[in-house]
Amino acid sequence: MHTTVWILGDQLSPRWGEWLRERGLGPHNARVLMIESAQRLRARPWHRHKLILVLSAMRHFAEALRAQGWAVDYRMAPSFTAGVRDHVREYAPQRLLVMRPSTWQGAQFIAQRVPLLLNGTALEVLPNRMFLARPEDLGSARSPLLETFYRRMRRRTGFLMDGERPVGGRWNYDADNRLPPRKTWREGKTHDIPPIPRFAPDAITQAVIAEVARIETAWGALDGFALPVTRADALRFFEDFVAHRLPNFGPFEDAMVSGQPFLFHAVVSPLINLGLLERDELCMAAERAWREGRAPINSVEGFIRQLIGWREFIYAIYWREMPRLRAMNALNAHHPLPHFYWDAQTDMACLRESVQGVWDRGYTHHIQRLMVLSNFAMLAGVQPQALNEWFLSVYVDAYDWVVTPNVIGMGTFADGGIVGTKPYAASANYINKMSTYCVRCRYRPDKRVGEDACPFNALYWDFVARHAAYLAANPRTAMPVRALQQMPEAEVRALRRQAEQWIQRLVLT
Ligand SMILES: Cc1cc2nc3c(=O)[nH]c(=O)nc-3n(C[C@H](O)[C@H](O)[C@H](O)COP(=O)(O)OP(=O)(O)OC[C@H]3O[C@@H](n4cnc5c(N)ncnc54)[C@H](O)[C@@H]3O)c2cc1C
Ligand code: SF4
Structure with missing residues (x-):
């Protein structure tokens, strides 16, 4: 040979x-x-x-x-x-x-x-044949637009295309998505959310589990592993998504429901990132489901946009911006990562359940990653590199090419606006609207100061105040700065004092 x-x-x-x-x-x-x-x-x-x-x-x-x-x-x-x-x-x-x-x-x-x-x-x-995009596909702008890139990928792949035009006349159906959780889910009635398939470990996997048990540096639960590890099982796993979860994927893509870590998500990142599943076959199967009337266009277009839009966009940005991307810290954030990212010991329900989910299975869906775990770290001024190291370690689907742009770019805005045009910063209002966590939390999402006020609120306004000059210069983020300027001075002082207390208590001790 x-x-x-x-x-x-x-x-x-x-x-x-x-x-x-x-x-x-x-x-x-x-x-x-x-x-x-x-x-x-x-x-x-x-x-x-x-x-x-x-x-x-x-x-x-x-x-x-x-x-x-x-x-x-x-x-x-x-x-x-x-x-x-x-x-x-x-x-x-x-x-x-x-x-x-x-x-x-x-x-x-x-x-x-x-x-x-x-x-x-x-x-x-x-050459690496597992990705579709190259850095040149981003164009020459420092902050390339996902939508422009995505349309280029739609034309290149032909997914959901009618010649040169998008099927149905629209490129993007996001306006039909982003629904909050159903009322019944807030009441704990979640029988209409399908479970995901579980694959019992075979002899090879059992031997690996015994070896991993002896790796003293590892973190997270050892038991409960049920992901597919072969191509055949990975395909079965994905077919189940198309049949049972894809129809509701779009509408509830941004919703977070307590006790339902997967909701209607595909959970394919661990498999596609390994190569066991291929981007194009997933997109083709999703498109077929729409053409055969088994899934609506808003879900199918949303799913395909994640794969040939976001995933490829992130990969292209990684290769254009590395190695400097990893060290970026545009918002000058230097606090350490709070201990509860490792031990889930916090009385903030959204963070506790998210970290517990990571410990149990190395997975949360996108919105917990972005709007709970990254949002909190960004508002609290946690050093983006510390958060990046954490994400790289604790997720089953983590690889540097996907984690670093998502954390340094999308999650913390430490890239100063390369991946996204504005920070994904939100107060408790967003988490309360899009999740069921606040229902059973000891904090109140509608309060800004006081012992029972949700920490996200004061931290959010303190973040806006700290970065007011920067945020005011961007039309997409100027509104909260104006709202802050219209608040009575005493209220702003109280919010900032409260934020300082939260940082002392939740981050620095
Ligand atoms: C802070 C942060 C950290 C992240 N870390 C990872 C990571 O370690 N590994 C990882 O694969 N993804 C990561 N993502 C992107 C995204 O959250 C996951 O791909 C998605 O949650 C995986 O679950 P799913 O397969 O059920 O996704 P679905 O919601 O079902 O989406 C389908 C697929 O779209 C792709 N996708 C969607 N959004 C992105 C994105 N922003 N970047 C790359 N691919 C995307 C993924 O391949 C995903 O499997 C991260 C996002 C953020 C904000
Ligand atoms: S009240 Fe605040 S801390 Fe509690 S779950 Fe809601 S957003 Fe999270």
Whole structure:
């Protein structure tokens, strides 16, 4: 075998056979290398479910390749460096093929470290075929508009297109979405919210769970892992979404319901980010559901926009802005991350349930990530890099390319407006309207000061006051600054004093 193909842990695509055939490679003349690095598994407090998911999916993927006749050198190595070096020593391939990693650090490792390990083996880095967009697709503006980018991707892929025009005459159906939770859900009657399928761990996954139990640096629950780890199960998992949750996905995309972590979301990010599911097949299945009358256009367009719009937009921004993106701190925020992001010990119901959900399954849907966890950190002046490290560690679907632009950009506005045109800052009013959390919280969302006032309120107005000059200059954020200016001075003073107390009590102690 003169060629080795190194398949990385987040490149478990069903299309490797096709990609390699295009280059004249197959089981007869190439070998696959896969590496589990002990150092990487302990590099940060990864969520235990993330470790189980990635390791089990990799091992199942290797098994599937072997069943197709591939020779697979599956290495459990102290580090990636040791894994590559030892493979080259043992097999002495003429060349090592690797697809460009999705993360900046991964690409740096391949470009700078790997060539030093090869001892005469040639290195060939293939373009990454798992994403649709490139940084050039963003255009030249510092703050590219998602909508412009999204339309470009619609035209490129042909999803929901009627020739050059969007089906139904509209590109975006968001105005029909964003409904608050149903009244019955606020009363705890949630029988009309379907459960998501659970996959019992097989022997391979059980062995991984036993190993992960011994990784002392890991965080999060060990039990309860029920995600698919094979391509076949991932497809079944997605079919269930199309059948049972896609019809309501659009309308309730922004709603948060206590005890219902998934609501009508797809929960496909852990699988698509690994390569087990493919963007285009998901979009095609969603479009088919609309064409066959099984799902409304507002849900289907919303879902497709997440995948070929937001997901690709984030990836393109990452590659345009790295490595400086990670260090950005436009709002000059320096407080530490509150301890309750790790232990869920807080009497703020929205934050408690969100962090508990992360501990239990390494997942919350988008709005808890954005409007609860990031919003609180941004309002409280938490250093964006501390929040970024937390998100990178504790979510099952976390990878640098997706976390860093979402946290530094969308979640905290630390990029000064590259990902979004305004900070996603909100007081308790938003959380109360869009969730059922406030119903059973010890704080009152309608109060601004006092022991029982919701901390989001004073923190919000303090944030507006701290960044008034900046927010006033942007027509999209000038309104709260005007509202603050119209408040009696004594009220503003009381709000800011209250905010200081919350920061002392919730963040700095
Ligand atoms: C602070 C913050 C941190 C985030 N961290 C991650 C992360 O670690 N991994 C991750 O995959 N996504 C992340 N996201 C984006 C988004 O929240 C998740 O992709 C989504 O919640 C995953 O759940 P789902 O599959 O049920 O999504 P659905 O709501 O069902 O959406 C379908 C798909 O759209 C894609 N998508 C939607 N929005 C985004 C976005 N902003 N960026 C990238 N993809 C998007 C995802 O692939 C998602 O699976 C983050 C967003 C924020 C604001
Ligand atoms: S009252 Fe405030 S802290 Fe409590 S759940 Fe509502 S928004 Fe969260």
